[in-house]
Amino acid sequence: MEYLDFELPIKELEDQLDKCQIIGQESDVDVSNTCKQIEKKLEETKKNIYKNLTAWQRVQMSRHPNRPYTLEHIASLTNGTFLELFGDRGVRDDKAMVGGLGQIDGQSFMIIGQQKGVNTKMRQLRNFGMANPEGYRKALRLMRMAEKFNIPVLTLVDTPGAYPGLEAEERGQGEAIARNIFEMMRLKVPIVTVIIGEGASGGALGIGVGDRVYMMENTWYSVISPESCSSILWRSWEYKEKAAEALKLTAKDMKEQKLIDGIIPEPLGGAHRDKETAFRYVKEYVMKAFNELKDLSTTDLVAQRMDKYCNMGEFKE
Template sequence: MATPVYMDFEKPIADLEKKIDELNRLALDGLDIGSDVAALQGRVEQMRAEIFSNLSRWQTAQVARHINRPFTLDYINLMFTEFTELHGDRNFGDDHAIVGGLARFDGQPVVVIGHQKGRDTKEKVYRNFGMPNPEGYRKALRLMQMAEQFKLPVITFVDTPGAYPGIGAEERGQAEAIARNLREMASLQTPIVVCITGEGGSGGALAIAVGDRILMLEHSVYAVISPEGCAAILWSDGTKGAQAAEALKPTAKDIIKLGVIDEIVPEPMGGAHRDHEATAANLKAAIARHLDELKALSPEELVEKRYEKFRAMTRCAE
């Protein structure tokens, strides 16, 4: 298991778990302190439940970005078999911020695509911090069109702060690549299940998130811009991210009220980063349920219902 990384609001939990570690070291010397350790562990679980049942929107955004949170390749390893990664957009190159390929989901052939972040500095740079270039979106589209050709369901995992805004990306048609994905996904004649697992940032997320069913993990976020970016625009002060998060309302509880997503998938207590296996199991069960429902629809019905789904979102929230 990865070394625990605590967020600011988890400091009371960190202090208690530090004391538990100290007591466990004393126990190695033969001291009988089992009851003390058990009492502290019970207090930790109680405190964790209290904190995570009352997260602010800004705190939820921090959980969604946690460095130990499972990424697309983690979900692929835990939920799929026989994964074969496919590379390149057949135009410019291979974008490491988006991974995708063929796999089996409960024995059924599928195409799986998702954003991929990194954990250490080398991997973060290699994955471009999970921010795709145009070739990443064109690779994703190539795989989705292949899925349609062979009548395979598409499953996507969304976790990006946004599309890469660099000069090279703009020169190679970043906006066009995103717009083309939106158009093509809207009319793709095969089931599409979208899973928002961390950050769902703007068009960079939406470019692989036009689906028949959209699932969102309990502590993920989905918005047109990051809280810090919003604060920088509104108040010329990126440090007001917490204030912007309250205005954006990017959490799963907020988004489902707008009809943008179909289901909130629960996470283990303390967040997905604390138990990858349990998170993947919850998400896999939800995906399987929705895929079963979608497989009963004809290609024409899928496209029509998808169209109606996104048209129904064009209303103002109260």
Template structure:
């Protein structure tokens, strides 16, 4: 059963009316075609009205929508069953919150890496809610180096509320692991494309977020802190999370204007959570185009351009 957010309730009501009209037509042999067509027109108009006027907080809500596809769903769909997951950081253990491995995009071998959230309570606990430990970032770096060794492009899919903040993570060097990844990703000699598909929070996102091209799905967000935590720090309460979301400029539109990301990937009008196949196909086409363009560049120049790109962020004249 589909899940609806509070601002999606008018859409839910119209969809229920359409289903009732179809059921009535089938059970009574009445011609409900005109009525169904009228309701479908209202549904399309209402959907467009809602999704073209979303607030920053509503986009944050959409990025966390329980029906929204997660990293492995994107990878499996885009690679059409060719994905081979690789495990472990060769030091501590295999972090289930960070996944990665080789897969093929229409014959092109690509290293995919990303945070994986769980689709239900049991899987969320198994995946640690998409919050990686240091070994997760070290596994990611190991896979990036493997891709570099075999001259294969890298695609990272970012979807995390942040790196795991537990005591054991700090004891094993969470900060160092993320900093090491940022440093090493700057120097990789293969194309690197980073895509924020949901939540892009803090160092947890940056740990796999350094690339030649930074993309964001339309209803994702990217910021140093979540609106709730920002509200808690500034106002000692979560009640101002909507105000914080507005002030943080964390939406894909804001990030594009600030030149933090290179491209915003359009989602279906009703959001990625309603039309999985459509967003899978859209992202696959974008990735193929970006990989083809980046592969033509000299590796040394590509790495130098990547460094310069991040050096210029936040610089004002």
């Protein structure tokens, strides 16, 4: 298990607990009381740290290398029934964007999301979760297929942003994302969106329009990353923590601003410390949302979605 900077006190106590247990196993000394004291202190330390995370620490949690990515969520949600579909029927198959059909508790879903990759080789293959225009066009193709067969759509967002390369711009990156937003607004099937990691900029918005939008507890959703914001405003990455606070990018901030519909809780210490519990929470929220939406007529569904996004934000004339 890898530890972030602010988790080092937890690591020290866990190391002490391991040593205490080893001593108890390898000698006749009774160390049970000592181990219990360390366990109690460890639990208190975890609660104190994770209850008071800053915005920047939440960003760090969302990027934890052991955090479950899209394909892990899909495998758990669908229990092995997922059938991946490929290609945008125009350029190529974008490995940063995955999608296909799967069943969750017997209900078919078209599931789409960004995949970052679990090691260096896979991250290169997946382009670190940064989709090209063909990735967004593949997503749109799958959403239209879902609409044709009246299958609800589930999108899992985890991206540092859409790929900003020259070739992506040449193939119409901005248009592809804008087209997805436009088409998702009027899609005639229920759409449930879950931010499972990073939700950055248009890369997230390209599959982020939904009737219900949820964020996992230790994720972020913003027009720009804290590092990029810091480099623009202060011409240095050193102010990334200050930028994270100013951007109001945490799940709590998004809920207060009425930009999302709910926050999915995570196990103490983050989704990476107890993946199965995290997967169970996500499934509960997805199925709850679907049950709320499944009986709406297509007219009401689209109208409510339109109203939801039209009512976002505040202005004063």
